[in-house]
Amino acid sequence: MEKAVFNIIDNVLSKRDDICKCDKCKLDIIAIVLNNLPPKYVVTEKGELYSRVDEMEVQFGADIIKEIVKAIDIVLKSPRH
Numbered sequence: 417m418e419k420a421v422f423n424i425i426d427n428v429l430s431k432r433d434d435i436c437k438c439d440k441c442k443l444d445i446i447a448i449v450l451n452n453l454p455p456k457y458v459v460t461e462k463g464e465l466y467s468r469v470d471e472m473e474v475q476f477g478a479d480i481i482k483e484i485v486k487a488i489d490i491v492l493k494s495p496r497h
């Protein structure tokens with residue numbers, strides 16, 4: 417699993433009370449985020465997140481957070497259970 421992304425999502429989810437935090441919903445969110453990540457980001461096999469533009473760029477990029485928030489909204493509107 418994409419560990420780095422997972423950790424960031426955990427972090428964002430911990431600040432939200434309005435969404436289910438079970439593994440199913442988390443995996444849905446992760447799948448959506450990975451599909452929508454801007455092309456400048458790469459997720460390595462270890463689950464680390466890199467920016468192609470600048471490898472030293474902070475991994476907590478604002479556009480990643482944005483994608484996570486978007487993914488949360490999608491799962492929130494149509495939860496699978």
Ligand SMILES: [Zn+2]
Pocket residue numbers: 436437438439440441442497
């Ligand atoms: Zn759930």
